[in-house]
Amino acid sequence: MMVAMQDAIYEEVNEMPAPDRLIVRYRGIRKSFSDFEVLKGLDLDIKQGEKITIIGPSGSGKTTIIRMLMTLEEPTSGTIIVDGEPLWHQEVKGELIIASEKHLRKVRGKIGMVFQQYNLFPHMTILKNVTEAPVHVLGMPKQEAKERALAMLEKVGLKDQVHKYPIQLSGGQQQRVAIARALVMEPKVMLFDEVTSALDPELVGEVLNVIKDIAHTTNMTMILVTHEMDFAREISDRVVFIDKGKVVEQGPPEQVLENPKTERLNTFLKRFR
Ligand code: ADP
Numbered sequence: 001m002m003v004a005m006q007d008a009i010y011e012e013v014n015e016m017p018a019p020d021r022l023i024v025r026y027r028g029i030r031k032s033f034s035d036f037e038v039l040k041g042l043d044l045d046i047k048q049g050e051k052i053t054i055i056g057p058s059g060s061g062k063t064t065i066i067r068m069l070m071t072l073e074e075p076t077s078g079t080i081i082v083d084g085e086p087l088w089h090q091e092v093k094g095e096l097i098i099a100s101e102k103h104l105r106k107v108r109g110k111i112g113m114v115f116q117q118y119n120l121f122p123h124m125t126i127l128k129n130v131t132e133a134p135v136h137v138l139g140m141p142k143q144e145a146k147e148r149a150l151a152m153l154e155k156v157g158l159k160d161q162v163h164k165y166p167i168q169l170s171g172g173q174q175q176r177v178a179i180a181r182a183l184v185m186e187p188k189v190m191l192f193d194e195v196t197s198a199l200d201p202e203l204v205g206e207v208l209n210v211i212k213d214i215a216h217t218t219n220m221t222m223i224l225v226t227h228e229m230d231f232a233r234e235i236s237d238r239v240v241f242i243d244k245g246k247v248v249e250q251g252p253p254e255q256v257l258e259n260p261k262t263e264r265l266n267t268f269l270k271r272f273r
Pocket of ligand 1: 064065
């Protein structure tokens with residue numbers, strides 16, 4: 001049953017012509033915490049290589065949307081497809097189907113995430129923080145992992161800090177290490193969850209600049225949750241406004257951020273003007 005259904009969904013997703021190929025599809029996603037329904041039938045399609053920014057009021061479910069992709073939260077119902085493979089479970093003719101842990105691990109391998117809190121390993125050097133997963137999760141030879149880690153640390157502007165420990169770096173530098181640590185796994189999709197909200201204001205710019213550079217120089221799919229509207233305007237192909245558990249408006253940044261169609265989005269954006 002599981003196999004047959006996966007194949008059917010796989011074919012459906014792959015019907016998309018190559019440049020428009022979907023990498024992520026959310027369909028009818030509902031999510032409740034106890035009796036509070038955060039997501040109320042969310043539909044969202046993301047194309048390969050697209051840079052998407054999710055905006056919306058605090059508590060509207062933005063973080064939950066991306067945590068579900070990382071399999072850190074499980075939807076109450078609905079379907080999520082990542083790179084042609086179903087994630088979590090779907091209801092088929094009323095039947096609940098749960099993917100195996102092995103399957104989830106495989107899909108999870110395609111996703112990288114950077115959190116608000118950078119959560120580096122405090123007892124490891126910066127270099128070790130970045131080589132740890134390639135060596136221990138991917139089984140990459142140490143030398144190769146080191147070379148790749150150094151290249152990533154150079155990309156985020158920290159090549160001269162690699163032998164230090166996290167505590168010796170500023171918050172902005174630590175967050176850039178967290179970005180390098182996610183990038184080194186070469187995920188197909190990178191998730192950024194309000195990655196500057198725990199930083200002192202003077203450190204925000206350096207982190208946003210690193211993300212901008214990645215957005216402008218790679219064709220990696222990126223999904224960002226942010227309250228930085230200028231940043232969203234600069235890097236996004238599409239801005240998605242979420243409110244009360246659903247997509248309310250979406251489109252190119254100039255349309256969504258400059259010409260909101262709904263009163264809800266207009267009211268939300270006023271806070272940033
Ligand atoms: P946003 O990112 O838009 O601020 P979240 O997705 O973090 O919203 O949260 C949406 C709502 O779900 C909030 O009211 C939050 O308190 C609640 N919530 C999120 N995670 C949990 C959880 N693990 N347990 C209970 N409630 C949660």
